[in-house]
Amino acid sequence: MTVLRHGDLRTVIAFVGLNTFLCLSVSPVYDFVCDLPYWERRRERRRQEREAAAALGRSTQRKVATQEESGN
Numbered sequence: 001m002t003v004l005r006h007g008d009l010r011t012v013i014a015f016v017g018l019n020t021f022l023c024l025s026v027s028p029v030y031d032f033v034c035d036l037p038y039w040e041r042r043r044e045r046r047r048q049e050r051e052a053a054a055a056l057g058r059s060t061q062r063k064v065a066t067q068e069e070s071g072n
Helices: 006-034 037-071
Strands: none
Touching: none
8 A cells, every 4th residue: 555645635525625626617618608508609600501401401302493494
């Protein structure tokens, strides 16, 4: 079994203290970041992009179908 020297013990205590502080501060930081209006705007923008892509895809499919019908 190894014996901790005075400097080693101080390092361990500082490490444990820092980890405790970080663990206690994670929840408020997470809540703050998740509640930012950026995420709601991003969700809305991505939804609009998906809808636009879907509409463009339907439009393209109609054009292809029309061209195939006229080609026959």
